[in-house]
Amino acid sequence: MKKLKVLVCCLLLVVALSNCSKDKAEPIDTTYPEINTDVAQAFPKQCSVLKRGEKFVFKALLTDNAQLGSVSVDIHHNFDHHTHSTELEECEMAPIKQAVKPFLLIKNIAIPAGLKSYEVNAEIEVPADVDPGDYHFMIRLTDKEGWQTIKGLSIKIN
Template sequence: MKTRFYFPMIISLLVISVSLLTACGDSDNPLSDTTKPVIDLKSPAEGGVLAIGSEHGVHFEMDLSDDVMLKSYKIEIHNNFDHHSHDTRTAETTVDFTFNKSYDVSEQRTAHIHHHDIVIPANATPGDYHLMVYCTDAAGNEAHVARNIVLSATGGDDGHHEE
């Protein structure tokens, strides 16, 4: 007699538990987002030559997108030298250029980025550098893009033409 009463109650509890667990779909849970954001870096181009000492700043342009929500992006520039040089200048005349800055793009699924925040000082060491862009979405997924760029004291072409 007791078995007849408990068996239907146990089955009912199992059915309710399973239906509650499956009712909360992945689309409602931002932590279930496992897709990395997409970075479409338009400028500077791979192998781009950037002018040292320009007061206008480097033309930087890209599009970011995510299937749920973006959070931030970071730009990092560091040298790609092997520290072998035939330069006749003394070491104090130039400094290895670095740039590292983060930007907030929270509450957006897409963002068009266009700015001139990267200013290369006149005393930056010319040569090969890496430009890295990292983008993180609201769930913490990160994508990155790497470019090889060259800093030049004799000018550059960052692909930007005034309109």
């Protein structure tokens, strides 16, 4: 009787396992998202000049092969001539100086869920009382899987 129970259990296990189907594995996203500042209306571009006390609109085309996640902008001074520019074109630099009241901005910009392409249009105000000079405009784009692309632009604030 014990052998019959073991045989029935084994038979049920074989039937259960044979009815399981393998789920088709989703392809793994290993592609970095892209930041395009070469489109006609994109701003700022490498060596752009911003004016103190004025607003500008950050425009760029963001794309991903699967799904976009988030984008952020970081503006900080480059008075010490450090670099994280990702552009080949070099901008004319002012002499090295000490920061007194530099402009610093870190801004997250929402991307609607489920998109593979998004044209960002975000208004940014440059305070009137910040130090003029060389700055970096860093764009960080992350896709839904966590892959990140960084674009570093050199700009000036007058």
